[in-house]
Amino acid sequence: MAVPKKATSVSRKGKRRAGQHHKLYRKFPFLCTNCGTLTLPHKMCSSCGVYKGNEIVELKAEEDNSEETEA
Numbered sequence: 001m002a003v004p005k006k007a008t009s010v011s012r013k014g015k016r017r018a019g020q021h022h023k024l025y026r027k028f029p030f031l032c033t034n035c036g037t038l039t040l041p042h043k044m045c046s047s048c049g050v051y052k053g054n055e056i057v058e059l060k061a062e063e064d065n066s067e068e069t070e071a
């Protein structure tokens with residue numbers, strides 16, 4: 001039976017399986033410049049819909065709030 005010359009070490013396997021966890025919970029997390037919540041790099045903020053200071057998506061929650069204040 002063929003055996004691989006270099007087996008994958010426990011630490012290397014653990015790093016690979018950790019995946020996005022290290023990006024999310026790293027020492028200096030990506031915070032939204034608009035609302036300050038935790039976001040992923042190169043992604044729109046999921047809570048306010050802003051990316052690099054530009055509003056990409058108007059979220060339904062904000063629209064509901066504005067309607068309540070008008071009424």
Ligand SMILES: [Zn+2]
Pocket residue numbers: 032033034035036037045046047048049050
């Ligand atoms: Zn935000």
